[in-house]
Amino acid sequence: MSRIGKLPIDLPSGVTVSQADGEVTVKGKNGELKSKFDKKMTISQEGEQLIVTRADDTKQSRALHGLTRALLQNMVTGVSEGFSKTLEIVGVGYRVQLSGTKLVFGLGYSHPVEVEAPAGITFEVPNPNTVIIKGINKQHVGQCAANIRTLRPPEPYKGKGIKYQGEYIRRKVGKTGM
Structure with missing residues (x-):
């Protein structure tokens, strides 16, 4: 399993995450960022954490797992700190x-x-x-x-x-x- 992809993303206070039509929206004190991710990645919110999981173990899914998590982490950091x-x-x-x-x-x-x-x-x-x-x-x-x-x-x-x-x-x- 991806060492980066399996790490949860902690959401600071004031940051909200919503999903609609395959697009993830992250809102915070600095603004709002939207991005679309591959359909093979599942993004779920459990309490104050985001967790990215993959559907299968194909080479492409393994590659996208860490990428998706890193991009989401950058979105959360951007809207909270910049x-x-x-x-x-x-x-x-x-x-x-x-x-x-x-x-x-x-x-x-x-x-x-x-x-x-x-x-x-x-x-x-x-x-x-x-x-x-x-x-x-x-x-x-x-x-x-x-x-x-x-x-x-x-x-x-x-x-x-x-x-x-x-x-x-x-x-x-x-x-x-x-």
């Missing part, structure tokens, strides 16, 4: 500022680069070299952070660019000079 990713901007003259809901980057290009906040995502800029991306959907937060990182990925010689907080950039040796 998710965030922190990006750091490294480089002389590289900066970011918040203009309404839009991020305006100065990344060494001949023009400023603007990024509009997608639905359900909020940006925070505590200082000109840091961006915090927040939202209730873990997949959307991660994808938004990845899209911003692609504007100027960190390069291996000086480490300049946009990187995740705590990300290790493997450095290369530059020219030796003679």
